[in-house]
Amino acid sequence: MTAMSATSEPIVRPRRRFRVSMRQHEALAALGFLLPGLVMFLAFTLGPALFSFAVGFTRWDGLSSPVWTGIDNYIRLAQDPLFLKSIVNTAWFTLLFVVMCMASSILVAMLLNSRARGIGFARFLWLLPFVTDMISVSMVWTWLYHFRFGVVNYLLGLVGIPPQAWLGSPELAMFALVVLSVWRWTGYYALILLSGLQSVPPDLYEAAKIDGATRWDRFINVTLPMLSPTIFFVAMMAMMSSFQVFEQMWVMTKGGPNDATISVAMFLYIQGFQFLNMGYASAVAWVLFFIIFVLTIINWNARRRWVFEG
Amino acid sequence: MHQTDTEIRQRAPSSWGATLLLWLSAAVVAFPFLWMLRSAFMPTKFIMRFPPLWIPPEVTFDNFTKLLTRQPFLHYITNSLTVATIVTVGQVVISAFSAYAFARLRFPGRDKLFLLYLATMVIPVQVTLIPQYVLVSQLGWIDSYAALTVPMLSSAFLTFLLRQYFLSIPGELEDAARIDGAGYLRIFVTIILPLSGPALATSALLAFIGNWTNYLWPLIVTRSREMRTVPVGLASFQDEMAGRTDYGQMMAGAVLSILPMFILFLLLQRFIVRSLATSGLKG
Structure with a gap:
């Protein structure tokens, strides 16, 4: 190897002019490789993102020419009770979802990290909800939650709890939607946590055991700190996706009852694609982006407090 | 990772x-x-x-026979499979090309451009939804396969994923090939791609799942029954029943929707579990 690089030395060190043209050649090649992706990126991602920001300052139905209205849309949003409601709902959904989902994912990751017979099949089952589309899943859960014939009310009846209108009562509907979302996402997040769990050095557990730590001690003092970077990462993903929640509400409650489950994304869809208030809807999109962005920054800074960087 | x-x-x-x-x-x-x-x-x-x-x-x-007389469900499944396949192939190929440029070639503004790609990953889909829709309708693509596939073809996430993988491939192999006079395309096709099998397969899987489960975009750009994908078809079936929902037929619809993914998952079970476990660098 050294002999080869020694002999090739004069070849790879060209004169100055030649080197410049080599660079240009490489840059041209890079352009060729990038071009298909770059065109798509500009046309369908970056371009639309910038355009949408501009549309947010107009009144526009998507067909006629837009009317510039300045920050009017944002002022109206700040006073739109339904929009404010949708923000509160979405925040509430996100809080419930992230907390419940993290708890269940950590538990399931630990269960899946075992040598039990048929563990592969158990992992398969836990991942199944993740690869099925949310619409089918929502249909199935609508049926499970059915007030008169639903199996959820039947099972609760067995332990003496009276039937609940899961999707029909403002207090319960959001909770019911969170439960099904946790069911759908837990397996995926647990699987990611599982790979974090398996990279914890076994000697840490051995050492803790020798020091007389109980199972619970080991969980609190070894597992959680070692897993915290992965938990942080999964929690961020969960937060970002749940702030965009749409399908569950759209299929199961249509935002009801009494707008108790209308989400920001659903408000946006209704404004943009049913009322064709595209300027207004674009402003909603940017508020959504801003909220997610700020939360991400806050979490990122809070990272130092509770994430253990070994 | x-x-x-x-x-x-x-x-x-x-x-x-x-x-x-x-x-x-x-x-x-x-x-x-x-x-x-x-x-x-x-x-x-x-x-x-x-x-x-x-x-x-x-x-x-x-329940199945009644459902199939009311809704062309098998057609929805064909649509979904076609769209997801086209988008998957397109996303993986286009992202692999871009990722190679970002990982291996030097050109002015490379890192800034890559950062821009990364930055768009935190933008929620709702932000680009309206302009994308307007663009697609201006192009006259509403209710066509073009609308369902073309806007989905670029993926900053897969570009990122593949770039990270390409960076982990040692450079010596390429140096040797370059000394032999191989061009960039040849190096990419004969050295980089064959060494990236697992990463390409994982990318394809993520793209396929993402597209199969996508609801909002197909909902917006389809009009006729003939163009609906499975989630859109299923949701519209529920809307049509409004008031007197037949749960047997609805569950039959859910079974048909889930079946193709279930079969795929069953066949590729070990691979899928492994891929998804390491897909955690998303975001």
Whole structure:
């Protein structure tokens, strides 16, 4: 190897002019490789993102020419009770979802990290909800939650709890939607946590055991700190996706009852694609982006407090 | 983070309590699917009964035949498969090309451009939705395969994923090929791609799942029944029944929607579990 690089030395060190043209050649090649992706990126991602920001300052139905209205849309949003409601709902959904989902994912990751017979099949089952589309899943859960014939009310009846209108009562509907979302996402997040769990050095557990730590001690003092970077990462993903929640509400409650489950994304869809208030809807999109962005920054800074960087 | 080809190891010895809990949890997660199957194959008169019957007293295909006369479900499935396949191939190929440029070639502004790609990953889909829709309708693509596929072809996430993988491939192999006079395209096709099998397969899987489960975009850009994908078709079926929902038919629809993914998942089970476990660098 050294002999080869020694002999090739004069070849790879060209004169100055030649080197410049080599660079240009490489840059041209890079352009060729990038071009298909770059065109798509500009046309369908970056371009639309910038355009949408501009549309947010107009009144526009998507067909006629837009009317510039300045920050009017944002002022109206700040006073739109339904929009404010949708923000509160979405925040509430996100809080419930992230907390419940993290708890269940950590538990399931630990269960899946075992040598039990048929563990592969158990992992398969836990991942199944993740690869099925949310619409089918929502249909199935609508049926499970059915007030008169639903199996959820039947099972609760067995332990003496009276039937609940899961999707029909403002207090319960959001909770019911969170439960099904946790069911759908837990397996995926647990699987990611599982790979974090398996990279914890076994000697840490051995050492803790020798020091007389109980199972619970080991969980609190070894597992959680070692897993915290992965938990942080999964929690961020969960937060970002749940702030965009749409399908569950759209299929199961249509935002009801009494707008108790209308989400920001659903408000946006209704404004943009049913009322064709595209300027207004674009402003909603940017508020959504801003909220997610700020939360991400806050979490990122809070990272130092509770994430253990070994 | 490139453990795509390492097995998920099994370490912890399991007590009978943990095993019991494991199977209990698996039963809970499987239950909605089982209940869906049970209801799909049950005559309506038995479905609407309380307390519910656990086992169907008789099995029927009525729900499926009725559903298929009302909705072209098999057509929806063909649409979904076609769209997801086109988008998957397109995303992986286009992202691999871009990723190679970002990982291996030097050009002015490379890192800034890559950062821009990364930055767009935190933008929620809702932000680009309206301009994308307007653009697609200006192009006259509404209600066509072009609308369902073309805007989805670029993926900053897959570009990122593949770039990270390409960076982990040692450069010596390319140097040798370059000395032999191979061009960039040849190096990419004969050296980089063959070494990236697992990463490409993982990318394809993520793209396929993402597209199969996508609802919002196909909802917005399709008009006619003939262009609907599975989620859109299923949701519109529910809307049409509004008020007098036939749960047997609805569950039959859910079964048909889930079936293709279920089969795919069953066939590629080990690979899928491994891929998804390492897909965690998203975001």
